[in-house]
Amino acid sequence: xxxxxxxxxxxxxxxxxxxxxxxxxxxxxxxxxxxxxxxxxxxxxxxxxxxxxxxxxxxxxxxxxx
Amino acid sequence: xxxxxxxxxxxxxxxxxxxxxxxxxxxxxxxxxxxxxxxxxxxxxxxxxxxxxxxxxxxxxxxxxxxxxxxxxxxxxxxxxxxxxxxxxxxxxxxxxxxxxxxxxxxxxxxxxxxxxxxxxxxxxxxxxxxxxxxxxxxxxxxxxxxxxxxxxxxxxxxxxxxxxxxxxxxxxxxxxxxxxxxxxxxxxxxxxxxxxxxxxxxxxxxxxxxxxxxxxxxxxxxxxxxxxxxxxxxxxxxxxxxxxxxxxxxxxxxxxxxx
Numbered sequence: 001x002x003x004x005x006x007x008x009x010x011x012x013x014x015x016x017x018x019x020x021x022x023x024x025x026x027x028x029x030x031x032x033x034x035x036x037x038x039x040x041x042x043x044x045x046x047x048x049x050x051x052x053x054x055x056x057x058x059x060x061x062x063x064x065x066x
Numbered sequence: 067x068x069x070x071x072x073x074x075x076x077x078x079x080x081x082x083x084x085x086x087x088x089x090x091x092x093x094x095x096x097x098x099x100x101x102x103x104x105x106x107x108x109x110x111x112x113x114x115x116x117x118x119x120x121x122x123x124x125x126x127x128x129x130x131x132x133x134x135x136x137x138x139x140x141x142x143x144x145x146x147x148x149x150x151x152x153x154x155x156x157x158x159x160x161x162x163x164x165x166x167x168x169x170x171x172x173x174x175x176x177x178x179x180x181x182x183x184x185x186x187x188x189x190x191x192x193x194x195x196x197x198x199x200x201x202x203x204x205x206x207x208x209x210x211x212x213x214x215x216x217x218x219x220x221x222x223x224x225x226x227x228x229x230x231x232x233x234x235x236x237x238x239x240x241x242x243x244x245x246x247x248x249x250x251x252x253x254x255x256x257x258x259x260x261x262x263x264x265x266x267x268x269x270x271x272x273x274x275x276x277x278x279x280x281x282x283x284x285x286x287x288x289x290x291x292x293x294x295x296x297x298x299x300x301x302x303x304x305x306x307x308x309x310x311x312x313x314x315x316x317x318x319x320x321x322x323x324x325x326x
Contacts, residue, residue, distance in 0.1 A: 030160075040159050061113075061114065062113060062126050065110055066087030066089045066227065
């Protein structure tokens with residue numbers, strides 16, 4: 001199925017949770033935040049939230065800024 | 067030194083009246099040196115998309131000792147209240163901090179604030195328990211609206227972000243300082259060198275936030291230390307109570323006992 005990840009279309013497998021996706025992308029959990037369809041997904045819920053076709057996901061982290 | 071001259075924002079005390087950023091440094095090592103030499107306790111960070119395809123990027127947080135510094139996430143480059151609110155939510159999720167430096171930008175070239183959007187975002191975020199520090203300009207009316215909306219401090223810009231010009235609007239900044247006493251005033255943006263921060267502190271401002279002035283200096287560590295000293299000098303001069311200005315001379319040496 002297809003989701004929009006950080007503004008770009010991406011093919012991902014069916015039946016994948018947010019947590020599984022983060023693990024697959026080899027990202028450090030504590031350093032990123034997720035926004036699914038314009039709402040923040042709490043880290044404690046990542047394992048239960050399953051991605052659906054057409055979902056819009058933003059994965060962000062901290063960078064330098066003033 | 068005066069007994070206790072701590073900076074208090076939203077009930078939390080700080081020793082340093084200098085806040086600095088994490089952007090535009092020539093290297094992470096330079097940033098670490100600057101942070102340490104500045105004496106700052108609060109450092110700002112921005113929230114951006116992870117580069118999924120380039121995993122080699124180092125993590126900024128690897129270079130910031132969270133036991134020494136409090137992170138203040140910003141909503142830089144947000145052009146609507148909605149974007150700023152979403153960004154604040156994301157930052158809170160990672161850091162578990164309710165603090166946010168709120169920016170809602172209204173113009174790309176000057177990066178001047180969209181005050182309407184700021185007030186709306188301040189209202190919404192304050193209601194959700196955020197400690198909101200909005201970056202804006204030196205408009206007294208907007209300042210009051212931001213405070214009514216729940217802002218924990220106000221942050222008028224000295225000059226456009228990254229311009230290095232120092233305070234440009236002395237009169238309006240002075241008016242702001244006189245009329246706003248309920249929350250701290252933190253001069254933000256456009257500072258260039260140590261005298262700029264000393265001047266801000268001599269005006270009675272509560273703190274200064276800067277980034278480019280240190281990050282773009284030739285010797286980043288030295289400028290960080292200069293800023294620390296500038297803040298201290300300005301604050302002490304302010305507390306000391308300066309002499310009045312006069313138009314004519316007033317001799318410092320006695321007039322009698324002159325040889326003739």
